[in-house]
Amino acid sequence: MLRWLAPLVLLHSLIYVFLAPPWQHYDEPGHFLYAAYIVSGGIDAPDDVAIAREVADSMYRHRFWPPDVRPDLLSPRPPGIPTDQRHHPPLYYVLIAGLIRPLRYLPVEIQLYAGRIASALLMMLTVVAVWRTAQIVAPDEPRVALALAAMVALTPAFVDLMSAVNSDVLMNFAATAAFLGIAILLRDGWRPTGLGLAILGASVAILTKRTAFAIVVPVALALLWGAHRRPIRWWTFVLICGAGLMGVMVSGALLGNDIGHSDLPSLATMLLAYLRLDVAAWIASALEWERSLSWYRVTLVVGHTHFWARLSWGNVAVLAPYSDWIFAGLCFGALAGLARSAVTRPRTRPLWQQRWIWVCVVSVTLAWLVLFGRLHPLPEAGSWVYIPRGRYLYWAMMPTMWLLVFGWQHLWPVRWHTQMLLGLIILFVMFDGAAIITLLSHYW
Incomplete structure (x- = not known):
């Protein structure tokens, strides 16, 4: 199957690579500049004004800004380019810098497309990892693996992002590889392949972007269940959750106060620098329920719509609002099916497959909780x-x-x-075709 699945996914991703004009992806100019600065002087080198001017000029020539906006290419300081990414961990940018270094004397557009093609290759590997994971967790249902791979490959907003120069690409691939390792751990126990994929994938994801920090929880669950393959009593999880909650509370207290002994201040500083989090301000903002609730509703809508059918910088919608309602219907239908399965067939699957479902539930719940958590601390009213x-x-x-x-x-x-399953694939094929037509009409 891989002989045709992988090439098709790659070719499909390359369509998105070349359909979107240069710089027309989330924060793409800033991501590219970070790698270009590493090429010119290293991770800690100051901004290279010449490279920034070249990127700004390319953005102007490709109509990134409105016609009446022109970058200042004569100022001794770098022109204003959205958005600076140098606060992110450098792993992804070091890799991209190694890719574009041989091309550094060519036009920046060629360097950008080289980075996009690398992203398309990672997209291909991501879909392959999804297909392999589905094969493991549903060995008797080969159509499920095909459907999952097709749906991931054809989700418009996902493939649009995964064909861009963006650190999310490496993070998403590494996280997907980690879930492949989690599936192997749950099925086979502590074996080198499962351990390696889960730990290495999660580590690369975390070292790429702070967004993936929550993957520690499903990996920890998989390690626990991979070591203890018999049923675990409910009160054990109550104790573990209680200990975890106590650990979070103690950590919050430590990070929110100035502690002047042992190595705790340095550890707290490193964690806060990575998460870019003011713990005290975050907690105070999160406790303002009346003010936060309206923003949670907005975040739910924006998170849902941008997950499925928003392209470019989020400004290009695919068949909105119809796509938004259709995908919402899919999600509510899936929730109803999950509830029905929990009531009618709670123990018809092997224990490790039940645990895989719980890992998925925990992961998706955490992903949404972290999304809501990014709102805080909320700024002043107005x-x-x-x-x-x-x-x-x-x-x-x-x-x-x-x-x-x-x-x-x-x-x-x-x-x-x-x-x-066939209906789901057809639906995603239709929306993918609509996304390609939308990009053509919007940019070309």
């Missing part, structure tokens, strides 16, 4: 509030799609499962 986009959920793409398919399977009679 100030602009940044609403986090659905792309911050993509580290949990594999469990999200698995729950979608699994829920829809259990919403209908068994005899309809094949038709249901």
Whole structure:
């Protein structure tokens, strides 16, 4: 199957690579500049004004800004380019810098497209990892693996981001590889392949972007269940959750206060620098429920719509608002199917497959909680509030799609499962075609 699946996914991703004009992806100019600065002088080198001018000139020539906006290419300081990414961990940018270094004397557009092609290759590997994971967790249902791979490859907003120069690309691939390792751990126990994929994938994801920090929880669950393959009593999880909550509270107290002994201040400083988090301000903002609730509703809508059908910088919508309602219907249908399965077939699957479902539920729940958490600390009333986009959920793409398919399977009679999977694939093919037409009409 890989002989045709991998090339098709790569070719499909390359369509998005070349359909979107240069710089027309989330924060793409800033991501590219970070790598270009590393090429010119290293990670800690100051901004290279010449490279920034070249990128700004390319953005102007490709109509990134409105016609009446022109970058200042004569100032001794770098022109204003959205958005600076040098606060992120350098792993992804070092890799991209190594890729574009041989091309550094060519036009920046060629360097950018080289980075995009590398992203398309990672997209291909991501879909392959999704397909392999589905094969493991549903060995008797090969159509499920095909449906999952097709749905991930054809989700418009996901493939649009995964064909850009953006650190999210490496994070999403590494997180998907980690979930492949988690599936192997749950099925086979502590074996080198599962351990290696889970730990290495999670480590690369975390070292790429702070968004993936929550993957520590599903990996920890998989390590626990991989070591203890018999049923665990409910009160054990109560104790573990209680200990975890106590640890979070103690950590918050330590990080929120100035501690002047041992190595705690340095550890706190490192963690806060990585998470870019003011713990005291975050807690105070999160406790303002009346003020936060309205922003949670906005975040829910924005997260959902941008997860499925918003392209470019989020300004290009695919068949909105119809796509938004259709995908919302898919999600509610999957939730109903999951509830029905929990009531009617709670223990019909092997223990390790039940645990995989729980890992998926925990991962998707955490992804949304972290998305809501990015709102805080909220600024003063009347100030602009940044609403986090659905792309911050993509580290949990594999469990999200698995729950979608699994829920829809259990919403209908068994005899309809094949038709249901085919219907899902056709739906995603239609939306993908609509996304390509939308990009053509919007930019070309």
